[in-house]
Amino acid sequence: MTAAAGERGVEPRGGGRRRLPAGTVADPLQSNLCSKYLRAVADPERLRIVQCLRAGPKSVGEIAGYLNAPVVNASHHLQHLRRAGLVAATKRGRFVFYALAPRFAPPGDGRTLNVLDFGCCRIEMPPEAERRR
Structure with missing residues (x-):
């Protein structure tokens, strides 16, 4: 890109953007995995489960x-x-019997029960007593 073209905000021919090969961009949030979890708990009944x-x-x-x-409804959500x-x-x-996957149910003192x-x-999630108000 020439200095004159850059100053005017004009991109060089070909768009000037290069695509990076797949897998080269860091994804610290693990977007696909995180969105899968969030979709699963997006339903109120599933969140209650x-x-x-x-x-x-x-x-x-x-x-x-x-x-x-x-x-049948509980089974569907499960x-x-x-x-x-x-x-x-x-x-x-x-x-x-259903249980939370081990990585989401760490052993502890109960303080993480609502997290x-x-x-x-x-x-x-608010404690059970708060949700009933």
Whole structure:
């Protein structure tokens, strides 16, 4: 680009922009992964399921009772959360128990019970008592 062209704000022929090869741009937020998590909890019922599972593993029936919704609806939402990697399923006999994936349920003193940390962002949920007001 010539100095005169740059001063006038005119780009040289060909656009002057070069495309970088795929994978060369740093993505510290891991945008694709983060957006997958955020899409999964964008539904209020799914966010309530996450809150329910913060207390420990639950069966689909227990989760449906918590939501006051049919088991089929709870199961549908659990599949979305499972595909996103937020929830893990374990079969015990005839029942399937769901729990938050280990990276989202760190052992601790309970202070993180209302925090969901995706790495790229944190979702802080009010304690159960505050949500019922």
